[in-house]
Amino acid sequence: MGDGKQVIVKVKRQAGPKQPARWEEFSLKWRPSMNVIICLRDIAESPVTRDGKKTTPITYDSNCLEEICGSCAMLINGKARMACSALVDQLDQPIRIEPMSKFPLVRDLAVDRQFMFESLKRVKAWIPIDGTYDLGEGPRVSPEIQEQGYPLSNCISCGNCLEVCPQVNEHSQFVGAAIISQVRLFNMHPTGAMNKSERLAAIMGPGGIQDCANAQNCVHACPKNIPLTESIAAVNRDAWKQALLGWLG
Amino acid sequence: MRQPKIIVVGGGLAGLMATIRVAESGVPVDLFSIVPVKRSHSVCAQGGINAAKNQKGEGDTTAKHFDDTIYGGDFLANQPLVKRMCEAAPGIIDLLDRMGVMFNRTPEGLLDYRRFGGTLYHRTAFAGATTGQQLLYALDEQVRRHEAEGKVHKFESSMFLSAVIDDCGVCRGICAMDLRTMEVKTYAADAVIFATGGIGAIFGRSTNSVVCTGSAQSALLQQGVDYANGEFIQVHPTAIPGEDKLRLMSESARGEGGRVWVPRNPAEKRAPRSIPEGERFYFLEEWYPKYGNLVPRDIATRAIHRIVYQEKLGIDGQAAVYLDVTHIPRETLDRKLEGILEIYEKFLGVDPREEPMKVFPAMHYTMGGVWVNGEDQATNVPGIYAAGECEYQYHGANRLGANSLVSCIFGGGLAGPAAVKYAKSLEKGAEAAASTVFDREKKRQEEKNQALLSQDGTENPMTIWRELGDIMTEHVTVTRINKNLEKADAQIRVLQERAKKMNLSDRTRWSNQTLNFARELENMIILARVVTLGALARNESRGAHYKPDFPERDDANWLKTTRAKWVNSEIRLSYEPVDISQITPRPRRYDAAK
Numbered sequence: 001m002g003d004g005k006q007v008i009v010k011v012k013r014q015a016g017p018k019q020p021a022r023w024e025e026f027s028l029k030w031r032p033s034m035n036v037i038i039c040l041r042d043i044a045e046s047p048v049t050r051d052g053k054k055t056t057p058i059t060y061d062s063n064c065l066e067e068i069c070g071s072c073a074m075l076i077n078g079k080a081r082m083a084c085s086a087l088v089d090q091l092d093q094p095i096r097i098e099p100m101s102k103f104p105l106v107r108d109l110a111v112d113r114q115f116m117f118e119s120l121k122r123v124k125a126w127i128p129i130d131g132t133y134d135l136g137e138g139p140r141v142s143p144e145i146q147e148q149g150y151p152l153s154n155c156i157s158c159g160n161c162l163e164v165c166p167q168v169n170e171h172s173q174f175v176g177a178a179i180i181s182q183v184r185l186f187n188m189h190p191t192g193a194m195n196k197s198e199r200l201a202a203i204m205g206p207g208g209i210q211d212c213a214n215a216q217n218c219v220h221a222c223p224k225n226i227p228l229t230e231s232i233a234a235v236n237r238d239a240w241k242q243a244l245l246g247w248l249g
Numbered sequence: 250m251r252q253p254k255i256i257v258v259g260g261g262l263a264g265l266m267a268t269i270r271v272a273e274s275g276v277p278v279d280l281f282s283i284v285p286v287k288r289s290h291s292v293c294a295q296g297g298i299n300a301a302k303n304q305k306g307e308g309d310t311t312a313k314h315f316d317d318t319i320y321g322g323d324f325l326a327n328q329p330l331v332k333r334m335c336e337a338a339p340g341i342i343d344l345l346d347r348m349g350v351m352f353n354r355t356p357e358g359l360l361d362y363r364r365f366g367g368t369l370y371h372r373t374a375f376a377g378a379t380t381g382q383q384l385l386y387a388l389d390e391q392v393r394r395h396e397a398e399g400k401v402h403k404f405e406s407s408m409f410l411s412a413v414i415d416d417c418g419v420c421r422g423i424c425a426m427d428l429r430t431m432e433v434k435t436y437a438a439d440a441v442i443f444a445t446g447g448i449g450a451i452f453g454r455s456t457n458s459v460v461c462t463g464s465a466q467s468a469l470l471q472q473g474v475d476y477a478n479g480e481f482i483q484v485h486p487t488a489i490p491g492e493d494k495l496r497l498m499s500e501s502a503r504g505e506g507g508r509v510w511v512p513r514n515p516a517e518k519r520a521p522r523s524i525p526e527g528e529r530f531y532f533l534e535e536w537y538p539k540y541g542n543l544v545p546r547d548i549a550t551r552a553i554h555r556i557v558y559q560e561k562l563g564i565d566g567q568a569a570v571y572l573d574v575t576h577i578p579r580e581t582l583d584r585k586l587e588g589i590l591e592i593y594e595k596f597l598g599v600d601p602r603e604e605p606m607k608v609f610p611a612m613h614y615t616m617g618g619v620w621v622n623g624e625d626q627a628t629n630v631p632g633i634y635a636a637g638e639c640e641y642q643y644h645g646a647n648r649l650g651a652n653s654l655v656s657c658i659f660g661g662g663l664a665g666p667a668a669v670k671y672a673k674s675l676e677k678g679a680e681a682a683a684s685t686v687f688d689r690e691k692k693r694q695e696e697k698n699q700a701l702l703s704q705d706g707t708e709n710p711m712t713i714w715r716e717l718g719d720i721m722t723e724h725v726t727v728t729r730i731n732k733n734l735e736k737a738d739a740q741i742r743v744l745q746e747r748a749k750k751m752n753l754s755d756r757t758r759w760s761n762q763t764l765n766f767a768r769e770l771e772n773m774i775i776l777a778r779v780v781t782l783g784a785l786a787r788n789e790s791r792g793a794h795y796k797p798d799f800p801e802r803d804d805a806n807w808l809k810t811t812r813a814k815w816v817n818s819e820i821r822l823s824y825e826p827v828d829i830s831q832i833t834p835r836p837r838r839y840d841a842a843k
Contacts, residue, residue: 045711056755065494069288107760126390127349138346140358
């Protein structure tokens, strides 16, 4: 191992949801522009720990490797982030890599984030079009609305905002900031606004927006810089308005 | 009446569009995908989607879009469906607009359009520089809505292994592996639509996502589904080199005014922005004054290769040229290109608004693919359909920028109803197929897994994959020379033998990614040979296929579609004529108006 710079990586391993967790340490050959994905691939090609023990390749989710598919979220040196954009040269060593803790573990670094997709169903995060047949153009949208909506629609469902949220824990079903922000997005669209009250009702039930305790960790953890706290504030306002009207009505 | 059942394999744009169309017709759909469909590779498409809406008063028409597409594809595409696609494109934009895609807007609230390669018109609608992501999400949302209504059932951690084909040669469903339990199961369906994307991974590093291995297409080929124009792959001129991935730098950077250049002096040491204008070589603008930086991708890629390898003018002697947007106002860059500029900044730590980007060509798109008929996306095996990048129909010898998204949605939109119509026409559906047909396919696949898990070899799948990528990238991308192609094929066959001695360092049966990768790798090797052999045979230069020993397009001998078949466990190439009923082939040149 004497020749050339090494990268020391510690990975939390767990063979399955009910298996015990353990740490393994690897020593890898440093190359320029190395990221955490390259580290995991190096281990797959030579699955031997730093102390020379044979092991198995590490199971992890990845796909686009350019931070737009949302697959490779994990904890790197304790921080929830995407592995593909985690550059080795910007990380303290040994680099500690763990699975996200707020989602059911599958194996090693892979977790099951189905909860997020189910939540999108719950809040009806879509425009209910009549059909795909030709019905002409959509509504006009001002550049101002587009400039507000586009950043929200960049959400990659990585789950980092849930991972860092103190309100997401085993005692709660809090849907998290990403989902609330999607409610804002669809309620902002001229056609989507027609079902605004339905989405607001859905986001007010158990695990809904009232579970937010304003820790504001989400907005700092978002790899797409989505203004999540603004979204929460906006949806909160609308939800209260709707609730009030309900009581008055 | 019997209720038919459709399976869609692949959840990118084409697969989702097919799913929506089938669900909309009231027929249940099972949707299979390796990754949650929202994470499909379509999210990587950046620049936009073409449709001749003529919203800039330039006199653009669908006929011009059609002509640009055929001409850009060097006349290899069958023309009638391409024509239909170009005619359908404005309606597709309307549909996406109705689905709520956050397209960029003009001050009047209309969709904005930008210029892209291979055309002189502003024809490309866009949502920042993450258009593919935005379109995929729109379709993903619609599918989720159908899923909530119980019309769609998703299998999102599931890998297609093979089709279930009965003794009459009719497809009756699929065999797939659950990527958590590693369990192999068969699923019955009256028709199956494949939308499994490109094959970038056979080149090792490319702009494609991890799942773009072509494994499904290769498995289908080995079951008798023909594969067409395999030799046609697109190398995108501008990508950021990287060890794990070559990250795309969209054509939209040039569409918004980005310029490609190198210092005229190969020994130049100054920082790029301090090099005076007169000492910069804007080679695309000089060589192609009419289209400039927006020549089609094959042309730009070869020009960059010429600059680097023949003129020896690469930056600092390296394989790189500048892609410069520093002269464009920051506000415009952030409004129209932020997504891609962020990628550069994040992965290289350099702000491209301040410093010209260093880029180099990279394997990007698969023009070839599963053979389909010229009408409704049906393959040569009854019950099997294909749509999107995994089939060969729309782009000929070279795809124009921003035509991929439209072809995925159009093809998926055709395949859905076609599969439903076929399923309804069957006298007896999949439920009537003998259970032995399903059992034997399941057994065959389980045995393959068992063999891989138990064999005691010396070869590592990742190593074989890397070597495959090196061979393909060196010999089968931009410049193709017959003796090198022969060598490449021989080397791939050696890899094929070595793959038989793979040692899976993981033999467990829970979320074992080494096992599914090994399965994919075996299929990738076969598809790599299809690409290589197709390239070897085609002694001409056409679109992205360039042979210096045969520098001209040869319509007399090669205006034909390559069709690879699997005969006695070997690849056999045959050829069929191209439908040129609409536009007569003419020489393709971009140094002057066409």
